[in-house]
Amino acid sequence: MKNELDPTKILHAYETIIEHGTPTEHGKIYEGVEAFSDYDGYSIYLRGNGVELKVGFHNTYHLEYDQEHLKETFLKKVAMLAK
Template identity: 75%
Template sequence: MKNELDPNKVLKAYDTIMSNGTATELGKIYEGVEAYSDYDGYNVYMRGNGVELSIGFHNTYHLEYDQEHLRDSFLRKVAMLAK
Protein backbone atom coordinates (compact mmCIF):
# COMPACT_ATOMS: atom_id res chain seq x y z
CA MET A 1 0.00 0.00 0.00
CA LYS A 2 1.28 3.43 -0.85
CA ASN A 3 1.72 5.87 2.01
CA GLU A 4 -1.23 8.00 0.93
CA LEU A 5 -3.13 8.26 4.20
CA ASP A 6 -3.53 11.91 5.16
CA PRO A 7 -3.64 12.14 8.97
CA ASN A 8 -5.38 15.53 8.76
CA LYS A 9 -8.29 13.98 6.85
CA VAL A 10 -8.44 11.12 9.32
CA LEU A 11 -8.62 13.59 12.19
CA LYS A 12 -11.37 15.48 10.39
CA ALA A 13 -13.31 12.21 10.03
CA TYR A 14 -12.69 11.57 13.73
CA ASP A 15 -14.21 14.97 14.57
CA THR A 16 -17.23 14.19 12.38
CA ILE A 17 -17.80 10.92 14.22
CA MET A 18 -17.39 12.54 17.63
CA SER A 19 -19.79 15.36 16.69
CA ASN A 20 -22.52 13.26 15.07
CA GLY A 21 -22.06 9.79 16.52
CA THR A 22 -23.90 7.71 19.07
CA ALA A 23 -22.10 6.90 22.32
CA THR A 24 -20.41 3.49 22.67
CA GLU A 25 -18.43 1.94 25.48
CA LEU A 26 -15.18 3.41 24.14
CA GLY A 27 -16.22 6.54 22.21
CA LYS A 28 -18.79 7.13 19.48
CA ILE A 29 -19.97 5.38 16.33
CA TYR A 30 -21.23 7.02 13.15
CA GLU A 31 -21.89 5.52 9.72
CA GLY A 32 -20.46 2.18 10.90
CA VAL A 33 -17.13 3.60 12.07
CA GLU A 34 -16.32 3.75 15.77
CA ALA A 35 -13.89 6.40 17.02
CA TYR A 36 -12.23 6.82 20.40
CA SER A 37 -9.02 8.12 21.94
CA ASP A 38 -6.75 7.25 24.81
CA TYR A 39 -7.00 9.16 28.07
CA ASP A 40 -4.60 11.95 27.06
CA GLY A 41 -5.88 12.34 23.50
CA TYR A 42 -2.48 11.79 21.88
CA ASN A 43 -3.68 8.65 20.14
CA VAL A 44 -6.97 8.32 18.31
CA TYR A 45 -8.49 5.13 16.99
CA MET A 46 -11.07 4.32 14.38
CA ARG A 47 -12.42 0.92 13.57
CA GLY A 48 -15.09 -0.77 11.56
CA ASN A 49 -15.72 -3.77 9.34
CA GLY A 50 -12.62 -5.68 10.47
CA VAL A 51 -10.22 -2.75 10.13
CA GLU A 52 -8.56 -0.74 12.88
CA LEU A 53 -6.66 2.49 12.34
CA SER A 54 -4.61 4.23 14.99
CA ILE A 55 -3.15 7.71 14.65
CA GLY A 56 -0.39 8.55 17.10
CA PHE A 57 2.05 11.23 18.04
CA HIS A 58 3.61 13.14 15.11
CA ASN A 59 0.83 11.84 12.83
CA THR A 60 2.20 8.32 12.69
CA TYR A 61 -0.42 5.72 11.89
CA HIS A 62 -0.97 1.99 11.87
CA LEU A 63 -3.63 0.08 9.93
CA GLU A 64 -4.64 -3.45 10.91
CA TYR A 65 -6.75 -5.54 8.56
CA ASP A 66 -7.08 -9.07 7.26
CA GLN A 67 -8.24 -8.37 3.73
CA GLU A 68 -7.31 -5.56 1.37
CA HIS A 69 -10.85 -5.01 0.11
CA LEU A 70 -11.99 -4.37 3.70
CA ARG A 71 -9.16 -1.86 4.14
CA ASP A 72 -10.06 -0.09 0.91
CA SER A 73 -13.75 0.08 1.85
CA PHE A 74 -12.91 1.41 5.31
CA LEU A 75 -10.58 4.10 3.93
CA ARG A 76 -13.26 5.20 1.43
CA LYS A 77 -15.71 5.59 4.30
CA VAL A 78 -13.18 7.57 6.34
CA ALA A 79 -12.57 9.83 3.32
CA MET A 80 -16.33 10.36 2.97
CA LEU A 81 -16.58 11.28 6.67
CA ALA A 82 -13.75 13.80 6.25
CA LYS A 83 -15.69 15.85 3.69
Protein backbone atom coordinates in the same frame (compact mmCIF):
# COMPACT_ATOMS: atom_id res chain seq x y z
CA MET B 1 4.07 1.16 4.10
CA LYS B 2 4.21 4.31 2.04
CA ASN B 3 2.42 7.34 3.40
CA GLU B 4 -0.92 6.89 1.67
CA LEU B 5 -3.15 8.53 4.28
CA ASP B 6 -3.65 12.24 4.89
CA PRO B 7 -3.64 12.82 8.68
CA THR B 8 -5.73 15.98 8.26
CA LYS B 9 -8.53 14.00 6.59
CA ILE B 10 -8.36 11.33 9.27
CA LEU B 11 -8.72 13.99 11.96
CA HIS B 12 -11.70 15.53 10.11
CA ALA B 13 -13.36 12.12 9.95
CA TYR B 14 -12.67 11.62 13.67
CA GLU B 15 -14.26 14.99 14.50
CA THR B 16 -17.30 14.20 12.34
CA ILE B 17 -17.84 10.90 14.16
CA ILE B 18 -17.42 12.48 17.61
CA GLU B 19 -19.79 15.32 16.72
CA HIS B 20 -22.57 13.28 15.06
CA GLY B 21 -22.10 9.78 16.47
CA THR B 22 -23.91 7.85 19.12
CA PRO B 23 -22.07 6.82 22.30
CA THR B 24 -20.37 3.41 22.54
CA GLU B 25 -18.38 1.76 25.30
CA HIS B 26 -15.15 3.33 24.04
CA GLY B 27 -16.18 6.48 22.13
CA LYS B 28 -18.78 7.18 19.45
CA ILE B 29 -19.94 5.45 16.28
CA TYR B 30 -21.26 7.05 13.11
CA GLU B 31 -21.94 5.52 9.70
CA GLY B 32 -20.43 2.22 10.91
CA VAL B 33 -17.10 3.71 12.00
CA GLU B 34 -16.24 3.95 15.69
CA ALA B 35 -13.92 6.71 16.93
CA PHE B 36 -12.16 6.87 20.28
CA SER B 37 -8.91 8.01 21.82
CA ASP B 38 -6.54 6.67 24.44
CA TYR B 39 -6.65 8.04 27.97
CA ASP B 40 -4.22 10.91 27.33
CA GLY B 41 -5.58 11.87 23.90
CA TYR B 42 -2.27 11.39 22.09
CA SER B 43 -3.59 8.55 19.94
CA ILE B 44 -6.93 8.34 18.17
CA TYR B 45 -8.53 5.25 16.74
CA LEU B 46 -11.03 4.64 13.98
CA ARG B 47 -12.39 1.16 13.48
CA GLY B 48 -15.07 -0.67 11.64
CA ASN B 49 -15.72 -3.68 9.44
CA GLY B 50 -12.64 -5.59 10.59
CA VAL B 51 -10.21 -2.68 10.20
CA GLU B 52 -8.55 -0.55 12.88
CA LEU B 53 -6.61 2.64 12.22
CA LYS B 54 -4.47 4.15 14.96
CA VAL B 55 -3.09 7.66 14.53
CA GLY B 56 -0.42 8.58 17.02
CA PHE B 57 2.09 11.21 17.91
CA HIS B 58 3.56 13.19 14.97
CA ASN B 59 0.79 11.85 12.70
CA THR B 60 2.21 8.35 12.56
CA TYR B 61 -0.38 5.71 11.81
CA HIS B 62 -0.90 1.97 11.79
CA LEU B 63 -3.60 0.06 9.92
CA GLU B 64 -4.65 -3.41 11.03
CA TYR B 65 -6.79 -5.55 8.75
CA ASP B 66 -7.11 -9.11 7.51
CA GLN B 67 -8.25 -8.53 3.94
CA GLU B 68 -7.26 -5.86 1.44
CA HIS B 69 -10.83 -5.23 0.24
CA LEU B 70 -11.92 -4.49 3.82
CA LYS B 71 -9.15 -1.92 4.12
CA GLU B 72 -10.16 -0.24 0.86
CA THR B 73 -13.84 -0.08 1.86
CA PHE B 74 -12.94 1.32 5.28
CA LEU B 75 -10.65 4.01 3.84
CA LYS B 76 -13.35 5.07 1.37
CA LYS B 77 -15.79 5.48 4.25
CA VAL B 78 -13.24 7.49 6.26
CA ALA B 79 -12.67 9.73 3.23
CA MET B 80 -16.43 10.25 2.91
CA LEU B 81 -16.67 11.20 6.60
CA ALA B 82 -13.81 13.68 6.19
CA LYS B 83 -15.78 15.82 3.73
